[in-house]
Amino acid sequence: MSSKTGPAPVCLLDVVATDGTSYHWASKELDVTPVYTGTRPAWALGLANPPANYDTHYFPWLLSASGFQQSRSMQSSQATISVQNISGNTLQRDLAGLLTARTFEGAIFAFREWNLLAQCAEFEQHGRLTVVSTSEGQCQFGANPLLNPNDYDGNPYSYSETCQWRFGSPQCGSTPGNDAAFGAPCSNTYVTCHQRNLFGGVLNTVVFPQTPSVANISANQVQYRRLV
Amino acid sequence: MSQLDVLNLTPTHPLNPNYAFAKKRPISHLSAKANHGAPYMRDVTDILHQFVFSWNDKLAADARKLKRYYEQYRKGFFTYIDHEGGGREFVGRFSTPVEPSPLSHNHWSIQQIVFDEIPGLPMRNYPSDWAQDAIWELAVNDFGNRMVAAASGTWVLVADANAKTGFHFENAGIAITDTATYVYLGYGFQFWAPSGPAYGQAQLILDGAVIGTVDFYSAATKPSSALFTLKNVVAGQHVLSLQPLHTKNAASSGYTVLWDALWVMI
Numbered sequence: 001m002s003s004k005t006g007p008a009p010v011c012l013l014d015v016v017a018t019d020g021t022s023y024h025w026a027s028k029e030l031d032v033t034p035v036y037t038g039t040r041p042a043w044a045l046g047l048a049n050p051p052a053n054y055d056t057h058y059f060p061w062l063l064s065a066s067g068f069q070q071s072r073s074m075q076s077s078q079a080t081i082s083v084q085n086i087s088g089n090t091l092q093r094d095l096a097g098l099l100t101a102r103t104f105e106g107a108i109f110a111f112r113e114w115n116l117l118a119q120c121a122e123f124e125q126h127g128r129l130t131v132v133s134t135s136e137g138q139c140q141f142g143a144n145p146l147l148n149p150n151d152y153d154g155n156p157y158s159y160s161e162t163c164q165w166r167f168g169s170p171q172c173g174s175t176p177g178n179d180a181a182f183g184a185p186c187s188n189t190y191v192t193c194h195q196r197n198l199f200g201g202v203l204n205t206v207v208f209p210q211t212p213s214v215a216n217i218s219a220n221q222v223q224y225r226r227l228v
Numbered sequence: 229m230s231q232l233d234v235l236n237l238t239p240t241h242p243l244n245p246n247y248a249f250a251k252k253r254p255i256s257h258l259s260a261k262a263n264h265g266a267p268y269m270r271d272v273t274d275i276l277h278q279f280v281f282s283w284n285d286k287l288a289a290d291a292r293k294l295k296r297y298y299e300q301y302r303k304g305f306f307t308y309i310d311h312e313g314g315g316r317e318f319v320g321r322f323s324t325p326v327e328p329s330p331l332s333h334n335h336w337s338i339q340q341i342v343f344d345e346i347p348g349l350p351m352r353n354y355p356s357d358w359a360q361d362a363i364w365e366l367a368v369n370d371f372g373n374r375m376v377a378a379a380s381g382t383w384v385l386v387a388d389a390n391a392k393t394g395f396h397f398e399n400a401g402i403a404i405t406d407t408a409t410y411v412y413l414g415y416g417f418q419f420w421a422p423s424g425p426a427y428g429q430a431q432l433i434l435d436g437a438v439i440g441t442v443d444f445y446s447a448a449t450k451p452s453s454a455l456f457t458l459k460n461v462v463a464g465q466h467v468l469s470l471q472p473l474h475t476k477n478a479a480s481s482g483y484t485v486l487w488d489a490l491w492v493m494i
Contacts, residue, residue, distance in 0.1 A: 008263070010263075010264065011263075026262070027262045027263040027264060027265070028262065028263060028264030028265055029262075029264070029265050029266070046374060046378070046385075047374070048368040048372050048373060048374040048385055048395060049368075049372040060261075060262035060264065060265025060266065061262065062262055063260060063261075063262060084260035084261075084262070084268055085260075086258055086259065086260040086268035086269065086270045087260075087268040087373060088270075088373075089373075089374055089375050089376060089377040089410075090365075090375050090376070090377060090409075090410050090411035090412065091377035091379060091409050091410075091411055092377060093270070136258055136270075136272060137258045137260055138260060
């Protein structure tokens with residue numbers, strides 16, 4: 001988002017790692033009210049010239065940020081954020097130390113393009129970080145939007161009228177001690193279930209409008225699996 | 229052989245290259261800079277010096293000697309003396325082939341021959357012109373970033389007008405395993421620090437070997453000065469550590485030890 005005149009906007013990044021520590025990085029060293037605050041990491045205690053307020057101070061570590069897209073659909077795209085991995089003492093890089101000590105996978109972030117003239121954000125996006133790659137010079141984070149169906153765990157079970165528990169398993173609940181018919185396992189149907197309070201299927205309440213004649217009912221028991 | 233074989237022993241030696249030749253330090257660091265912010269830099273290789281020589285008009289015998297230096301030391305190194313640079317010596321080899329071109333009868337030209345200094349090699353005479361060549365490696369650099377690491381124990385930055393940058397890195401001097409460490413690129417170094425009546429003693433460890441003791445005591449508080457000097461160090465990346473000894477001058481009232489600055493020969 002470039003402007004035709006005036007100073008280029010400053011990119012601001014607030015990150016809250018999964019342990020609650022917060023980080024404020026920008027493409028320009030400045031003090032701005034943050035979106036997110038958290039616990040000040042121990043790393044900050046060793047700074048030669050610590051900022052007056054850690055939460056409002058943005059360190060100039062943010063090298064680039066690109067690929068932020070907004071969509072009306074549920075389409076999700078991953079932006080790329082590059083942070084320098086050079087600074088630090090002569091023995092250890094700052095960011096490498098932070099990546100080792102903290103968990104940035106899944107860290108929540110707020111990215112803003114800050115208009116210096118208006119002193120407000122032109123663009124703001126929140127999401128979660130993933131560490132894409134780390135090299136000698138920089139670390140690339142993938143920035144995923146908060147609404148990302150790809151992140152969701154699917155239901156591990158399927159909806160079915162038949163029970164999915166293995167007979168005698170802890171989920172089934174049937175044991176020789178509480179089930180006199182333990183020697184004759186069920187057929188995973190409700191009608192054959194020995195522990196109906198733990199039945200692991202969907203009860204199908206089929207209503208027959210008319211009483212069918214016995215001749216019309218199949219004598220075969222059908223175990224059918226139906227996804228709903 | 230090796231450092232004892234000198235290409236150009238005197239300023240008038242026929243194998244001295246023609247002036248002016250290029251003397252440069254290849255890029256040996258990574259750097260990163262945000263759009264608006266101070267740059268960060270980190271040494272990642274230990275290449276220090278490189279020369280690009282030319283010999284414009286040499287007798288055939290001299291051209292053959294140069295070619296022999298290239299062939300002999302493709303798998304080794306020799307000493308080159310920079311007579312223009314105060315007689316400082318460098319050890320390395322020609323990394324490009326010496327291929328003399330004829331100018332006329334018994335006149336040969338050898339152009340653009342690269343001499344690469346090789347780190348980690350012994351020298352006849354290690355560089356010692358501190359005023360001309362040494363650079364400051366400070367506990368806190370000009371951008372306000374602390375460069376010395378607390379490798380072990382509790383070290384804190386303390387404002388100190390007697391320190392080179394207004395800060396020194398301090399340890400109480402009780403635990404002898406506490407360690408401050410600085411990684412530098414160069415040859416020898418001078419260890420500079422303020423001294424005073426309440427300071428103790430520490431040992432310096434270079435690349436894992438104890439090289440000496442530093443006594444930070446002085447009867448009156450004194451600005452940073454060279455408390456330890458080590459000249460004969462091979463070129464390259466070095467890890468220098470300071471560990472308190474939990475000892476002190478009998479007149480001292482404390483054991484505190486500190487890190488201020490290194491003056492590193494490059």
